[in-house]
Amino acid sequence: MKTLHSTTIALVLLSATGFSYGDGMNSMNMKDMPMSGQMAEQMNGKVHHGIGVVQRMDAINGRITIVHGPINSIPWPAMTMTFAVQDKKLLSQVKVxxxxxxxxxxxxxxxxxVVQINQAHD
Ligand SMILES: [Cu+2]
Structure with missing residues (x-):
């Protein structure tokens, strides 16, 4: 899985940094590292899976409105929501x-x- 792979890379990078700057006072200060927020998010971040129907897309602002079913892992009931997409290219993978x-x-x-989206095949 892509997410697990990314997490592994983040852990390796963090370990490498710890060895390189192990004696430094700020060796554990992750704020010094570019993209540390994203790494932390990937380490703590859980991926939630949803199913829905695309109601609207805003390619300019990178947003998508989805009428989605329940997502128990968050937890959410079924509803209509507008999400930002992590990469605007994701919007070209689906249609309204x-x-x-x-x-x-x-x-x-x-x-x-939204970090991934694809047409659902039923
Ligand atoms: Cu929702």
Missing amino acids: GEKVAFDLMASGKDQYV
């Missing part, structure tokens, strides 16, 4: 009106970003 399967990751408090 299409049934989709998508993955969400937490992006700040009570916010989720």
